[in-house]
Amino acid sequence: MSAALIPTTATPLVDSIDEEAWKSLRAEGVTASEVHAIETGGRSTWRRILDEKLNGSTFQGNRYTRRGHEREAFILAAVADMPAVESLTPNATLFAHAKHELHRATPDAFLVQVDGKAAGVEAKSRNHGWDVTKIPADVYDQCQWGMHVMGLDLWYQVTEVMGADGLPTLDDPTVALIVRDQRRIDQLVKAADEFIAWRESGAAGDTLPDDELDVVRRWNAANARKAAAEKEAKALRSQIDKIIAANPKAQTEGWKFLNDEAGGFTYSVKTEEVEVLDEAKWKEAEPESYGTVQRMRAAIDETVAIATGLYKKTEIKTSTRLLPVAPKGTTR
Numbered sequence: 001m002s003a004a005l006i007p008t009t010a011t012p013l014v015d016s017i018d019e020e021a022w023k024s025l026r027a028e029g030v031t032a033s034e035v036h037a038i039e040t041g042g043r044s045t046w047r048r049i050l051d052e053k054l055n056g057s058t059f060q061g062n063r064y065t066r067r068g069h070e071r072e073a074f075i076l077a078a079v080a081d082m083p084a085v086e087s088l089t090p091n092a093t094l095f096a097h098a099k100h101e102l103h104r105a106t107p108d109a110f111l112v113q114v115d116g117k118a119a120g121v122e123a124k125s126r127n128h129g130w131d132v133t134k135i136p137a138d139v140y141d142q143c144q145w146g147m148h149v150m151g152l153d154l155w156y157q158v159t160e161v162m163g164a165d166g167l168p169t170l171d172d173p174t175v176a177l178i179v180r181d182q183r184r185i186d187q188l189v190k191a192a193d194e195f196i197a198w199r200e201s202g203a204a205g206d207t208l209p210d211d212e213l214d215v216v217r218r219w220n221a222a223n224a225r226k227a228a229a230e231k232e233a234k235a236l237r238s239q240i241d242k243i244i245a246a247n248p249k250a251q252t253e254g255w256k257f258l259n260d261e262a263g264g265f266t267y268s269v270k271t272e273e274v275e276v277l278d279e280a281k282w283k284e285a286e287p288e289s290y291g292t293v294q295r296m297r298a299a300i301d302e303t304v305a306i307a308t309g310l311y312k313k314t315e316i317k318t319s320t321r322l323l324p325v326a327p328k329g330t331t332r
Contacts, residue, residue, distance in 0.1 A: 007118035009151030010095035027053040029102035030192040036141035039191035075123040105149040119154035132174040153180040223324035
């Protein structure tokens, strides 16, 4: 099946057989393998990705990536033999989104289910011990980006796990069917477009009016002084602790030390009795009531787990965190 016949709305750009052109066109846009890092990372991550795009990645592959390429044919063949699959086409073509030309992806394969629905395929070869019950966040985003670029609603994530000796077990790979998550796609698209705009603007630092920029500058300087002071105070605290430890009376009664020249410190000791349940004593004294309560606890936990699965809802939780970033060329 040619690229033109693959069930997608995306635009085929180049086949990876033309490695130089394929790498060049990948470097122009945002691809499935990097969109997760762009969405979750900051400017330092963006600069690393941009440097790799402009100057080429220093990563030239290793035995794991080579193994992944070697095992891909076996993994895809296993998917093609699934009863739900009508046909499967391996892919080596770089595609661009029909409207967002710089949104790009190279799926491992495409398939058509027996019900006529099309899907993309992402094949992975993992080391022994890999937990196939969980889909890593970066792989999930890679599949979602693939659906975005290709105009599809389904994606098969297929994982083969090596044996303890590092060799293929020839067991059937684990297959997870991922459905389109438009909310996550919107987040990825927003981050990708911001990265593209930042790149096109010259990848310069953000800017503000001069008076606001001065606030940021002074705030960073104050935080630098605070960080230095906290570091010094932490080092001196260990020495203060030694002084207190050498005073036996301070360990039980505390110590208020005052000096006109050096200042001083107040060290307090608070001891209180707190009543807690001794479960071991309860179990020994009343094994029947203890066992009854444990069974009730287990039943409640199981009921809550079932109810959560049946009646779950999605909540959006927002948290904020503000951290200073030192001006370029300075260290903290």
